[in-house]
Amino acid sequence: xxxxxxxxxxxxxxxxxxxxxxxxxxxxxxxxxxxxxxxxxxxxxxxxxxxxxxxxxxxxxxxxxxxxxxxxxxxxxxxxxxxxxxxxxxxxxxxxxxxxxxxxxxxxxxxxxxxxxxxxxxxxxxxxxxxxxxxxxxxxxxxxxxxxxxxxxxxxxxxxxxxxxxxx
Amino acid sequence: xxxxxxxxxxxxxxxxxxxxxxxxxxxxxxxxxxxxxxxxxxxxxxxxxxxxxxxxxxxxxxxxxxxxxxxxxxxxxxxxxxxxxxxxxxxxxxxxxxxxxxxxxxxxxxxxxxxxxxxxxxxxxxxxxxxxxxxxxxxxxxxxxxxxxxxxxxxxxxxxxxxxxxxx
DNA sequence: CGAATCGTTCAATATGGAATGAACGTACTG
DNA sequence: CAGTACGTTCATTCCATATTGAACGATTCG
Numbered sequence: 001x002x003x004x005x006x007x008x009x010x011x012x013x014x015x016x017x018x019x020x021x022x023x024x025x026x027x028x029x030x031x032x033x034x035x036x037x038x039x040x041x042x043x044x045x046x047x048x049x050x051x052x053x054x055x056x057x058x059x060x061x062x063x064x065x066x067x068x069x070x071x072x073x074x075x076x077x078x079x080x081x082x083x084x085x086x087x088x089x090x091x092x093x094x095x096x097x098x099x100x101x102x103x104x105x106x107x108x109x110x111x112x113x114x115x116x117x118x119x120x121x122x123x124x125x126x127x128x129x130x131x132x133x134x135x136x137x138x139x140x141x142x143x144x145x146x147x148x149x150x151x152x153x154x155x156x157x158x159x160x161x162x163x164x165x166x167x168x
Numbered sequence: 169x170x171x172x173x174x175x176x177x178x179x180x181x182x183x184x185x186x187x188x189x190x191x192x193x194x195x196x197x198x199x200x201x202x203x204x205x206x207x208x209x210x211x212x213x214x215x216x217x218x219x220x221x222x223x224x225x226x227x228x229x230x231x232x233x234x235x236x237x238x239x240x241x242x243x244x245x246x247x248x249x250x251x252x253x254x255x256x257x258x259x260x261x262x263x264x265x266x267x268x269x270x271x272x273x274x275x276x277x278x279x280x281x282x283x284x285x286x287x288x289x290x291x292x293x294x295x296x297x298x299x300x301x302x303x304x305x306x307x308x309x310x311x312x313x314x315x316x317x318x319x320x321x322x323x324x325x326x327x328x329x330x331x332x333x334x335x336x
Numbered sequence: 337c338g339a340a341t342c343g344t345t346c347a348a349t350a351t352g353g354a355a356t357g358a359a360c361g362t363a364c365t366g
Numbered sequence: 367c368a369g370t371a372c373g374t375t376c377a378t379t380c381c382a383t384a385t386t387g388a389a390c391g392a393t394t395c396g
Contacts, residue, residue, distance in 0.1 A: 019267075057345090
């Protein structure tokens, strides 16, 4: 669409957002706030992104709910200021982890009520479900690393050997 | 919807699939093949899932393309048999990694052409983009571990983490 | 107070894409 | 060879939901 690289980035982030199950506009707003660096108002969003006031409000609050953007207390002014949080990555990861864990729990619950004559099916589904559990655990641990300060976490595989925790 | 636990699982997997950017039916088919254990034909899918022949064909091939299902050579029969691959988890992870890496590359390319007067914006976007790169790298490494045989991979961070095997 | 500004809400609309089913090509069968 | 049985394709339909815009309440300013 645009030939302006910054706008292209904003549009691309919108695409990625809706590819990840979000809305296009929320991705655009996040990208906009990210590039601007300084707090921006809903009105500025509507102008910069050519979106309605309603969408700006709804999607901004969606970002806020997901911990990706925040309101900054307007010092002397009447309009809410919005800015991207310091490290949106962490929030994105958290959300991914949450979805994995949620999927795991839901499946675990369902599979528990499989009838006895479907014991083999249950076994296969449980095996499969470990994917969600392990992914959630794995990412969560890495997340803890990143949050705890280390900007670039240590590579994973370099570790020694298993601890006997994960198995059933 | 259904009170049958197995059907509920199938329906749930459909929901999760479309939550992950896939189609509902592809998730249902995967779940169906997973629970059945034995190869099933397109016709059996249409009956079991109440879907059209076209959808069965299209979505089954979609699963095949994603490495989640495969055709099994019909010994004496004319119909294609379909079954879930041995470890669908790995394929799901691969796809996730691929998407992260793709996002990273796209953003990296875009941000490179930011004009000089937007150097600060470029910096912020680059920082943000590390999320995609690191996630891709990190997961990819873990994936290599899992693929290399270890059914249950070693935990990554080697940090003591709270409760290893709390819920079962 | 009255006027104006701002954020939110919600019913109506628009849009992207999934699901359908008829039509087609191909390979078996008898 | 004609007659079936499959699998695939694609134009159409259908559906979920993102987006809009007008209406509303709340707040601020003159």
